[in-house]
Amino acid sequence: MSDKYKKVAYYPGCALEGTGHAYNRSTKELGKALGLELDELKNWNCCGAMEVKNVDPKLQTYLSARNLSIAEDMGYKTVMAPCNGCYHNLKKAEYDLAHDETSREVTDRLSRKAGHKTYEAGKVETIHALDWIKESVGEEGLKARVKNSLNGLKIANYYGCMYTRPRHIFPEKDQGPGSESTAQPHFMDDLLAAAGAENVNYPLKTACCGGAHTLSDSDTSTKLVLNLLTTAEACGADVIATECPTCHTGLEMHQARAEKVFGRKTKVKILYFTQLLGMALGLSARKVGVQENFSDSMDLLRERGLF
Amino acid sequence: MPIHEKSLIRPENLVTHEHLEIEGVDVSGHWSTFINTRAVSDYNEQMQEEIAALPGGEYIHRCWQCGSCTNACTVNAINPDFNPRYWIYLIRMGFESELLRDKDIIWQCVSCNKCTYACPRDVFPEGVMKATAHWLELKGHTEKKPSMVFDEAFSEQVFATGKIEDGRVLREFFARTKQPLLQDWLIALVRSLVSRLPVALMMKLGLATLFRPRTRGWGKAQAAIEEYVHEREAAARKALHLDVQGAER
Numbered sequence: 001m002s003d004k005y006k007k008v009a010y011y012p013g014c015a016l017e018g019t020g021h022a023y024n025r026s027t028k029e030l031g032k033a034l035g036l037e038l039d040e041l042k043n044w045n046c047c048g049a050m051e052v053k054n055v056d057p058k059l060q061t062y063l064s065a066r067n068l069s070i071a072e073d074m075g076y077k078t079v080m081a082p083c084n085g086c087y088h089n090l091k092k093a094e095y096d097l098a099h100d101e102t103s104r105e106v107t108d109r110l111s112r113k114a115g116h117k118t119y120e121a122g123k124v125e126t127i128h129a130l131d132w133i134k135e136s137v138g139e140e141g142l143k144a145r146v147k148n149s150l151n152g153l154k155i156a157n158y159y160g161c162m163y164t165r166p167r168h169i170f171p172e173k174d175q176g177p178g179s180e181s182t183a184q185p186h187f188m189d190d191l192l193a194a195a196g197a198e199n200v201n202y203p204l205k206t207a208c209c210g211g212a213h214t215l216s217d218s219d220t221s222t223k224l225v226l227n228l229l230t231t232a233e234a235c236g237a238d239v240i241a242t243e244c245p246t247c248h249t250g251l252e253m254h255q256a257r258a259e260k261v262f263g264r265k266t267k268v269k270i271l272y273f274t275q276l277l278g279m280a281l282g283l284s285a286r287k288v289g290v291q292e293n294f295s296d297s298m299d300l301l302r303e304r305g306l307f
Numbered sequence: 308m309p310i311h312e313k314s315l316i317r318p319e320n321l322v323t324h325e326h327l328e329i330e331g332v333d334v335s336g337h338w339s340t341f342i343n344t345r346a347v348s349d350y351n352e353q354m355q356e357e358i359a360a361l362p363g364g365e366y367i368h369r370c371w372q373c374g375s376c377t378n379a380c381t382v383n384a385i386n387p388d389f390n391p392r393y394w395i396y397l398i399r400m401g402f403e404s405e406l407l408r409d410k411d412i413i414w415q416c417v418s419c420n421k422c423t424y425a426c427p428r429d430v431f432p433e434g435v436m437k438a439t440a441h442w443l444e445l446k447g448h449t450e451k452k453p454s455m456v457f458d459e460a461f462s463e464q465v466f467a468t469g470k471i472e473d474g475r476v477l478r479e480f481f482a483r484t485k486q487p488l489l490q491d492w493l494i495a496l497v498r499s500l501v502s503r504l505p506v507a508l509m510m511k512l513g514l515a516t517l518f519r520p521r522t523r524g525w526g527k528a529q530a531a532i533e534e535y536v537h538e539r540e541a542a543a544r545k546a547l548h549l550d551v552q553g554a555e556r
Contacts, residue, residue: 017520018473045469045522050418051461054437054454056362056539059532063465066528106535113531115524165420182424208381208419215480216453217415223385224417253496260492291503294496298503 005127005136009076010038011067013086013245014046020083020245022289026274027082027129029288033281034137034145041070041079047089049246050212057096058106064093065107068126069119082129082274084244088162088169090126095169097121128163129274130187130243131180139194147282149196153304155276156202156237156268157188158228160247164206182206188243188273195280200235204228211246214253222262225254229266238300241273248272252294269297279306310372310393314405315342350401353548358398358442360546362539363434370395376422376432382415389415391422391432394439406439407448414440414452445547456483466532469522 016024031038044067046052048060068090071079081087096103098121111118127135133142164170164182173180180187185206189199209228210221228251232240242248251270258264270293278288285307290297301307314320322341327334334341358364370392377383377392389412397406416436423433443449451459460479464471481488522528544550 014471014520015473018471043523045525045528046465046471048465049461049471051458052465053363053418054441054458055462055536057434058362059535062532110528110531110535113534114528161419161421164424166423208417208421210381210417212418213415213454213457215477216457216484217417220382220385220415220417224381253492256496256499257492260495292500294500296499296503 001136001138001141003136005036005078005080005132007037007039008127008132009071009074009079009124010040011044011047011071011079011081011086011090012040013044013081013083014049015083015085015245015249019249019294022292023082023245023248023272023274025292026272026278026288029283030133030274030278030281033278033283034133034141036132036136038080039074039076041067042074044070047086049085049089058103059110060089061093061096061103062107062110064089065097065111065119066114066116068093068124069111069117071124072119073117076124078125078127080127080129080132082243083246084128084160084162085246087126087128091169093119094121094126128243130163130191133191133277134187139190142191142194142277142280146195146280148280148306150192150276150280150306151196151304152198153196153276153306154200154236154238155192155197156200156232156235156240157185157192157205157273158202158232158240158242158247158251159185159188159205160211160242160244161206161208162244188241192241192273192276195277197241197276200232200237202232202235202237204231209247209250209254211244211250214246214250218254218257219261221250222254222257225251226258226262226264226266229255229258229268230264232268233266237268239269239271239276239297241271241276243273249294255295269300270295271297310374310390311396311400313393315345320345347402349404351403352401354401354403354406354442355399357547358435358438361438361441361445361543363431363436364438364442365434366428366430367395367398367435367438369428370399370430370432371428372396373427375425375427376430379421379425381417381419381421386412386415388412391416391436395430395432395435398435398439407443410443410449411452413443414449414454416440441543442547445543445549453484456480466529466536468519469525469528470520472520475519 012024048063053060081090108118164185167182173182193199208224210224214221255266275288275290285301298307320343323337324335359367374392377390382389418433420433423431426432444451457480461476
């Protein structure tokens with residue numbers, strides 16, 4: 001394990017201040033419990049999520065470049081983003097700024113007009129909350145700290161789209177043993193197994209929840225989510241572990257919508273991996289914000305002695 | 308049968324004869340189905356260039372029709388008519404009338420990036436889908452689709468304040484698409500949450516909807532972004548041969 005990520009810049013993003021606040025809370029609490037330090041980017045802006053790119057992808061590059069330049073100004077070499085959307089957009093900006101002249105020009109022009117330094121590719125590394133825990137604590141480190149084992153809780157690990165696709169913006173992935181895989185991601189599986197979970201063989205780890213159109217094309221999203229939920233149940237999972245606020249809220253919303261609109265009830269629970277790890281480290285369910293999730297997992301957690 | 312021949316075997320393009328003999332050979336009935344003669348004369352030769360001029364469509368010319376995009380596609384799995392490979396083919400050939408048959412589903416691309424991951428030619432089909440949806444709207448073939456209304460409501464907030472507040476995006480989207488905010492499933496969701504949520508947190512979330520979160524000193528960035536957006540919009544209209552009002556020149 002290395003101390004490289006012991007203190008990093010933190011980019012929570014808009015979702016973690018709104019519908020995903022339980023992810024924000026549990027990420028911070030988990031870091032605290034593991035002795036890791038997060039320093040929030042000062043005066044950050046929205047990354048553009050899945051929307052601004054449809055107006056113009058170059059604008060999305062600028063939005064992320066501004067955030068990366070803040071991290072650089074604060075003296076950090078690493079910024080950690082727990083939200084898949086933010087993480088993906090920072091990575092994409094990094095890639096575009098390194099490879100595309102027009103992206104560099106647009107970013108430079110907008111940065112100068114906005115009155116801040118133009119971010120140059122290669123100054124700041126973007127990591128996900130999974131990399132952060134995996135690299136600085138690791139499975140053995142976690143095992144040694146577990147106070148309240150997840151005790152064979154059956155978990156389907158769901159990574160969604162933006163953590164692995166498209167592969168060219170994640171040059172550190174697919175680098176052989178020890179690195180993350182874009183086809184079969186396993187970092188979350190590894191960490192939850194170390195906390196005592198039994199990971200089920202879930203074939204839809206990187207399937208799409210329809211998050212980009214969760215409100216604008218609800219029926220499509222409900223169909224996609226229902227497929228994720230019923231497959232997790234068929235695989236024997238009690239819980240779907242998530243690592244993205246858009247996926248997480250999408251699963252919760254469309255689980256409710258599937259029941260109300262399609263008459264299809266599913267009972268698999270949805271929890272952030274940070275909530276599960278936090279509870280395994282002995283933090284209370286309240287402390288990691290379980291009651292702030294839209295869906296209610298209290299009964300299951302009580303039954304398993306985790307609440 | 309090659310993908311571009313799909314249109315030939317649509318029911319309206321097939322003919323069977325109850326009694327037909329040609330040079331002494333009986334060609335009656337289903338076993339001797341004929342395909343109507345086709346002559347295509349309405350190619351839109353500008354279509355590929357126009358779509359390539361819109362953000363996301365730049366690399367459409369690289370496609371060599373392997374079909375990896377459609378094979379990987381999330382939406383294709385629930386609607387077989389959603390076929391990125393076919394649309395790219397139609398655009399490159401200029402079969403506008405064929406493309407227009409699917410004009411009301413192209414916006415449904417969920418941006419999962421499976422196509423872009425699978426594409427061996429770096430076409431970035433996800434971007435091509437967005438560019439095509441914009442092209443259809445700008446050319447007046449479709450109305451503004453729900454996802455585009457959402458993108459606009461969202462982006463306007465980002466451009467104006469540097470941040471978004473999801474409650475505000477949701478209300479704005481429902482208002483612009485004239486949907487009631489109080490949907491059954493949404494009520495059920497919020498009711499279950501409220502029954503468990505600590506009062507202090509609810510107040511905090513309530514305050515966030517009153518006082519919009521914003522990035523300090525965003526004004527100059529906002530002006531720079533808006534100037535750029537207007538520039539790009541004008542460039543797109545020009546590339547699509549549209550005048551300022553959006554009418555075809």
